[in-house]
Amino acid sequence: MRSLVFLEHHGEELEKGSLGVLSKAASLGEAAGVVLGPGAGALAARAGAFGAAKAYACEDEALSAPLPQPRVDALSALVEKTGADTVLFGASVLAADVAAGLAARLDAGLNWDVTDLVLSGGDLVGKRPALGDTVLVDVGWTSSPRLALVRAGVFDPVESGGSAEVEEFGASFSDFSTLATLVEQTQEEASGPSIEEADIIVAGGRGLGSPEAFSLLEELAGALGGAVGATRAVVDAGWYPYSTQVGQTGKTVSPKLYVACGISGAIQHKVGMQGSGTIVAINKDPNAPIFDFCDLGIVGDIHKIVPKLTELVRNRQ
Numbered sequence: 001m002r003s004l005v006f007l008e009h010h011g012e013e014l015e016k017g018s019l020g021v022l023s024k025a026a027s028l029g030e031a032a033g034v035v036l037g038p039g040a041g042a043l044a045a046r047a048g049a050f051g052a053a054k055a056y057a058c059e060d061e062a063l064s065a066p067l068p069q070p071r072v073d074a075l076s077a078l079v080e081k082t083g084a085d086t087v088l089f090g091a092s093v094l095a096a097d098v099a100a101g102l103a104a105r106l107d108a109g110l111n112w113d114v115t116d117l118v119l120s121g122g123d124l125v126g127k128r129p130a131l132g133d134t135v136l137v138d139v140g141w142t143s144s145p146r147l148a149l150v151r152a153g154v155f156d157p158v159e160s161g162g163s164a165e166v167e168e169f170g171a172s173f174s175d176f177s178t179l180a181t182l183v184e185q186t187q188e189e190a191s192g193p194s195i196e197e198a199d200i201i202v203a204g205g206r207g208l209g210s211p212e213a214f215s216l217l218e219e220l221a222g223a224l225g226g227a228v229g230a231t232r233a234v235v236d237a238g239w240y241p242y243s244t245q246v247g248q249t250g251k252t253v254s255p256k257l258y259v260a261c262g263i264s265g266a267i268q269h270k271v272g273m274q275g276s277g278t279i280v281a282i283n284k285d286p287n288a289p290i291f292d293f294c295d296l297g298i299v300g301d302i303h304k305i306v307p308k309l310t311e312l313v314r315n316r317q
């Protein structure tokens, strides 16, 4: 297997999710990272630390804005140049657009929402949840190159201590690829780590009773140095930002500690957090499904327990 892994970056940082995909690809065969945009060369060099023997960089100004079509041009040229048989992406809004565009351009098969990749008898097989994440199905490809969009956060980056040879390449862009321009880009201001990166997540559900009660979780997360997550029920209700939603249609997270507060533990939430190291659940209903898969369960009212927990953590510090 000779794969190219699209390494998305924002500013000076390579996305953790795409580095996780690179580590996975390197464990299965020959893997090269691809960074696109001004400054790509310096970022590409970092791919070696995560298992890539080689990294490709295209610094063309046409790749400055995070728009998909010029990236499709650059990647399709690179697939042709390298003869790569597999192109992998860590899911994001941009990566999904680029992967779909590349599939159309190369007339290639794209498996999306892949949660694992294995080699079976020399063939690459993807694992993909189906039927509301209640079953895992094996997916394959009937043509080359094989394209896959990996669910965000399922693979952790593994530092290999290696280094990558960086090769710069040029790309030409179709007229239609450069028609779109980025009009405006805004950034959400947030303090503390994001839920994708946090080692500790304190997550809240409908059991909080009101959006104001999220301040209890923010205080506990602040004391623990963690981030606040949420269920779909509360983000749909407008209680907390969509960017914090954990689960099937939200983000997949795997912190060392996940504290679920007033969360029932529906399957669609569980699939996004079941990879956490230790799961603590606080729920007033002893029969809540979350008690079937948590490591420590506390039956009680979050409004009473969470402030006490915050106080205890602060006192210990």
Ligand SMILES: Cc1cc2nc3c(=O)[nH]c(=O)nc-3n(C[C@H](O)[C@H](O)[C@H](O)COP(=O)(O)OP(=O)(O)OC[C@H]3O[C@@H](n4cnc5c(N)ncnc54)[C@H](O)[C@@H]3O)c2cc1C
Residues within 6 Å of the ligand: 132, 204, 205, 206, 207, 208, 230, 231, 232, 233, 234, 245, 246, 247, 248, 249, 250, 251, 261, 262, 263, 264, 265, 266, 267, 268, 269, 272, 282, 283, 284, 285, 288, 300, 301, 302, 303
């Ligand atoms: C296609 C699809 C995709 C979905 N994707 C997602 C997803 O990505 N993420 C997600 O989270 N959900 C998702 N859902 C929704 C999911 O099915 C659940 O409806 C949702 O997770 C429930 O959220 P909740 O636990 O906050 O609310 P509820 O299920 O209403 O649970 C609230 C819990 O709080 C407890 N409680 C109430 N008051 C207190 C209190 N004072 N103290 C302690 N405990 C209290 C209750 O006992 C209850 O267990 C999806 C659903 C579908 C159909």
